[in-house]
Amino acid sequence: PASRVINFGPGPSALPQSVLEKATQGLLNFNETGIGIAEISHRSKEFVAFLSNIESLIRTQLDVPSTHSILFTQGGGTGQFSAVVLNLLARHRLLYPELTADERVMDYILTGSWSEKAFQEAGRLGGARVNVALDARKYSKDGVSFDNVPPHGEYAFSPAPAFIYYCENETVDGVQFSADPSAQTSFPFARLPRERSGLLPLVGDHSSSFMSRPIPHLGEHAVIFAGAQKNLGPAGLTVLIVRHDCLVDVDAAAKLGAAPVPLSLSYKTLADSKSLYNTPSMLPIYITGLVLERMQELGGLTYFEALNKKKAEKVYAAIRSGEERGVFQGKVQDGSGSWMNVVFNVLGDGAESRFLTGAEEAGMKGLKGHRSVGGIRVSLYNAITESDTDKLVGYMKNFVSEAG
Numbered sequence: 001p002a003s004r005v006i007n008f009g010p011g012p013s014a015l016p017q018s019v020l021e022k023a024t025q026g027l028l029n030f031n032e033t034g035i036g037i038a039e040i041s042h043r044s045k046e047f048v049a050f051l052s053n054i055e056s057l058i059r060t061q062l063d064v065p066s067t068h069s070i071l072f073t074q075g076g077g078t079g080q081f082s083a084v085v086l087n088l089l090a091r092h093r094l095l096y097p098e099l100t101a102d103e104r105v106m107d108y109i110l111t112g113s114w115s116e117k118a119f120q121e122a123g124r125l126g127g128a129r130v131n132v133a134l135d136a137r138k139y140s141k142d143g144v145s146f147d148n149v150p151p152h153g154e155y156a157f158s159p160a161p162a163f164i165y166y167c168e169n170e171t172v173d174g175v176q177f178s179a180d181p182s183a184q185t186s187f188p189f190a191r192l193p194r195e196r197s198g199l200l201p202l203v204g205d206h207s208s209s210f211m212s213r214p215i216p217h218l219g220e221h222a223v224i225f226a227g228a229q230k231n232l233g234p235a236g237l238t239v240l241i242v243r244h245d246c247l248v249d250v251d252a253a254a255k256l257g258a259a260p261v262p263l264s265l266s267y268k269t270l271a272d273s274k275s276l277y278n279t280p281s282m283l284p285i286y287i288t289g290l291v292l293e294r295m296q297e298l299g300g301l302t303y304f305e306a307l308n309k310k311k312a313e314k315v316y317a318a319i320r321s322g323e324e325r326g327v328f329q330g331k332v333q334d335g336s337g338s339w340m341n342v343v344f345n346v347l348g349d350g351a352e353s354r355f356l357t358g359a360e361e362a363g364m365k366g367l368k369g370h371r372s373v374g375g376i377r378v379s380l381y382n383a384i385t386e387s388d389t390d391k392l393v394g395y396m397k398n399f400v401s402e403a404g
């Protein structure tokens, strides 16, 4: 409908119109059951089949190996900041019961405000020491901002951490690990300390890049988590990919002195119940399923990786032309720019609000940067089309020529 604008918001964010139209049907009558999706039992055979199909759609498109379970829960990325610590410290306790709290270490890689939040939560929960394996602010242009992914040589991991934590795409700061494995701003997999078993205790927050492109070394991760509300669906669904050795008996770990884990946060509880330990978020799951079916039809992650790369390149090119004229200023260092959240400043008194007002008048919303950092943020999740991007780029070019 004409009343819908282009929504460049960071999350919740745009969803494909065709999916929303189909979802309104499902609200009234889910898969010919005669009952709407918000009304039907989560234990009905129709819903259970739908959920299991979502799992296969993710498994196929992301190429998730059989060593990993795909789990569905609630609580968002923030819930997982806590759940990761509780589950993986329980696992570590079962593996190494003899260690003291000071000898047990969690390594955090800080590349932006979301990894920093997760790091703070780990400190709150305690039970182990928190080590900063890298703080990207040290390598920033101004010494205080998150504006880069540092080169591989700068990481300082503990010799045997209980886990290593990173955030793949920093939604607020617009910083992302490179998709090119040979780049110095790609994730430093080769440098990570392995466990005696050869496994990596690696945890990735993929909230704002999940299902936008393939995940390098996915099979080597212990845990990957993502809230659905960027590329996948509405807020209220959180997707987990958990390696089987991380589905641990948290009560057995508690007997050895680990912190007790609420059952709703326990990975093993979720896995044993096929993500139906308690009532899941039915409507977000339904819409996510429709998004995944559409993704599959369009060609899966091969299609979306190429599309998302192209969209981001167009916006970064428009920022560079604006920089040459002194109108825009990119905020992120070369090689670290996110494909999903592109951030820049509009230079000059009142220019930023003129940019935002003009964009709204042209039918484009959600471009205001996060309140903690200001500036402009363009979120280019999967539902943003190339023609949506072209419209924004056209607007940026006009803005530059009118200002210059």
Ligand code: PMP
Pocket: 011, 075, 076, 077, 078, 079, 114, 167, 169, 170, 171, 172, 205, 206, 207, 208, 227
């Ligand atoms: N991690 C990242 C990278 C995010 O972008 C967000 C939300 N914007 C979160 C975690 C927190 O997610 P939630 O709001 O679902 O708790």
